[in-house]
Amino acid sequence: MLFKASLGKWVDDLVGAVDSRDDKRFFAALRGIAGATPQARPDEVDAALARLTPVLAEIPIGMGGDLAQIAGSMADYGTEAAVVVPTLVRRASIAMEQAARFAELYGAVFGDLPDPDDAEQIGPTIERFVETAPNRGMAQPDAYNLVQAWFSGGQWVQPVLYLSQRKDVRAVLPERPRLTAAIDATREHIGTAHWLYGLLLVLDDEPLVVLHRATRRGYRVTISGIGDNFQLHTLLAAALIGDESQGLLPGQRPSAAEIAAASDGEDLTPAGGIRGNFNLVDAHGEWIWNEGRPADIPKLEGKRVVVLDPPPYARSWNAGRPYPLMRPTVTVDDMLPADEAAHWLGLVKPSQRG
Numbered sequence: 001m002l003f004k005a006s007l008g009k010w011v012d013d014l015v016g017a018v019d020s021r022d023d024k025r026f027f028a029a030l031r032g033i034a035g036a037t038p039q040a041r042p043d044e045v046d047a048a049l050a051r052l053t054p055v056l057a058e059i060p061i062g063m064g065g066d067l068a069q070i071a072g073s074m075a076d077y078g079t080e081a082a083v084v085v086p087t088l089v090r091r092a093s094i095a096m097e098q099a100a101r102f103a104e105l106y107g108a109v110f111g112d113l114p115d116p117d118d119a120e121q122i123g124p125t126i127e128r129f130v131e132t133a134p135n136r137g138m139a140q141p142d143a144y145n146l147v148q149a150w151f152s153g154g155q156w157v158q159p160v161l162y163l164s165q166r167k168d169v170r171a172v173l174p175e176r177p178r179l180t181a182a183i184d185a186t187r188e189h190i191g192t193a194h195w196l197y198g199l200l201l202v203l204d205d206e207p208l209v210v211l212h213r214a215t216r217r218g219y220r221v222t223i224s225g226i227g228d229n230f231q232l233h234t235l236l237a238a239a240l241i242g243d244e245s246q247g248l249l250p251g252q253r254p255s256a257a258e259i260a261a262a263s264d265g266e267d268l269t270p271a272g273g274i275r276g277n278f279n280l281v282d283a284h285g286e287w288i289w290n291e292g293r294p295a296d297i298p299k300l301e302g303k304r305v306v307v308l309d310p311p312p313y314a315r316s317w318n319a320g321r322p323y324p325l326m327r328p329t330v331t332v333d334d335m336l337p338a339d340e341a342a343h344w345l346g347l348v349k350p351s352q353r354g
Contacts, residue, residue: 065155072159098149261320276315
């Protein structure tokens with residue numbers, strides 16, 4: 001069978017294939033690595049990733065996208081994702097920077113951009129953009145690299161997107177400002193860049209002050225790994241609605257299926273959708289739109305403040321969370337003493353909408 005060879009042997013084959021530019025051997029080794037990784041010990045996976053990292057650092061963007069994705073998935077079988085994450089982040093940043101440059105140059109000369117997901121457009125794009133590059137004062141190899149980034153760069157973003165759904169990876173993600181700028185420049189064109197941009201804005205271990213205007217109760221809450229305010233809405237309701245004699249809030253708590261969809265369940269779209277419980281309002285009285293993110297919520301006295309008001313109309317939505325593999329937490333640290341809750345409620349503005 002193809003996968004009987006050890007993981008280390010397949011990695012050696014791949015390194016040799018890259019050195020000899022043997023495409024057939026390269027893709028056979030990729031398949032071998034993918035098949036052998038689940039059977040390998042974690043230390044063997046770590047060693048394989050360490051061996052592959054220099055290859056990932058130098059391989060052409062157009063050739064290395066599949067290897068980048070396999071390396072990203074391998075990190076789940078090792079003990080330390082940091083072995084490979086810095087290189088994946090750096091190459092994803094370079095790819096998106098080059099893709100953005102392609103979009104700028106191509107759009108200025110030819111107008112509408114080719115679809116980066118349509119392989120049939122690669123040939124015509126090379127003919128149009130690369131072969132005419134000298135007429136624009138650009139070397140053809142440089143133009144070809146930009147085309148590679150446009151059509152293959154999303155493959156380099158994908159493993160960073162995959163791994164960044166892990167809190168431990170987000171905590172040590174290197175070169176975040178550079179990566180964020182590169183992703184921001186391409187997120188309107190490249191799907192994986194759009195989704196990674198949202199992940200780069202995720203808050204971890206972020207304190208919130210949550211106030212319930214009707215009962216004049218308040219809570220200190222800590223959130224991590226929440227992708228949008230739809231998800232925040234559901235998980236706040238799950239954490240805070242309950243026995244009023246125990247300091248919780250009145251209302252109908254989300255169902256088990258709704259909570260699972262917003263946290264760690266396999267079914268992200270429960271039958272009947274997910275029901276809204278509140279109207280979320282910020283400290284300045286502006287609505288906190290479900291389509292936004294917790295990072296959009298403004299601060300007051302150094303804390304993000306969420307006011308829970310009655311819903312002005314019935315709301316529901318389909319999906320519980322935007323990132324299936326990211327595990328969120330909403331921890332109610334404590335209930336505010338009545339005088340402290342009153343202090344915060346005195347600072348926040350009434351809802352600015354009817």
